[in-house]
């Protein structure tokens with residue numbers, strides 16, 4: 001590290017410390033002087049190494065899917081209820097967060113390959129922000145799920161990702177957790193082919209990670225046998241009737257004690273579907289199991305991830 005970067009690091013540290021009170025400064029001082037931060041630094045570097053593998057996987061997927069990562073055979077339509085009901089073809093574009101993180105999006109915008117705005121009134125400055133929708137979870141969200149929300153001892157457990165799409169959750173579970181069995185279920189055949197290709201290309205252990213091509217509602221056995229179920233919002237992929245039917249199906253088949261991880265609160269999801277009263281006693285919200293790892297995350301990026309257990 002050059003002298004300049006040491007000066008710059010000190011500058012940044014002083015900026016941060018200037019926002020703290022005396023008690024908080026004492027805690028940080030203790031963390032540094034006891035050298036406890038060294039262990040945390042090692043763990044952070046190890047997380048960064050695992051993240052590099054996911055970056056490589058993402059780069060391979062980019063070569064085999066369209067830029068918007070939506071398959072020709074898919075029917076994807078904005079929902080009619082909830083916080084994304086304002087999305088439409090004019091104001092929304094799909095930018096897959098697993099494939100493109102914030103920095104890459106910024107580069108694509110600079111190159112003109114992605115736009116941030118749309119014009120509501122041609123030739124005027126009357127523009128609006130485009131809504132970016134991702135159908136995959138980001139690397140950051142995946143690390144948070146497996147390193148903070150869920151327990152660390154998952155060797156005997158089965159994880160099921162409902163609607164596994166490009167496989168982001170499966171690869172995250174493979175590299176950030178100890179889960180014994182990782183299963184993705186996906187109704188779109190092209191998406192299943194992408195996942196299988198990546199599993200083979202990166203020589204993942206096929207006894208540990210698998211993809212099942214099916215509508216989840218035809219595989220109650222898989223749902224009932226899983227200990228952890230991950231559901232990224234499904235609104236763009238089904239109408240409200242099917243969505244309601246699916247939650248009834250989950251209530252019937254997910255076993256007691258199963259962890260459910262969602263990227264929208266269940267009260268919002270059920271409220272939007274007018275099912276809150278009916279299902280509110282089915283789940284309990286849980287505290288993260290690995291709180292000691294929160295220091296590795298920008299919590300503002302992770303406050304949309306929720307952990308529940310089935311009562």
Ligand SMILES: C[S@@+](CC[C@H](N)C(=O)[O-])C[C@H]1O[C@@H](n2cnc3c(N)ncnc32)[C@H](O)[C@@H]1O
Pocket residue numbers: 098134135136137161162163164165166167168169185186187188191214215216217231232233234237238
């Ligand atoms: C929002 S994406 C989730 C992607 C992935 N789980 C992630 O978080 O990165 C939802 C996926 O669910 C799939 N899907 C929707 N309904 C399904 C069903 N009934 N059975 C299986 N897959 C379904 C869709 O094809 C889509 O690929």
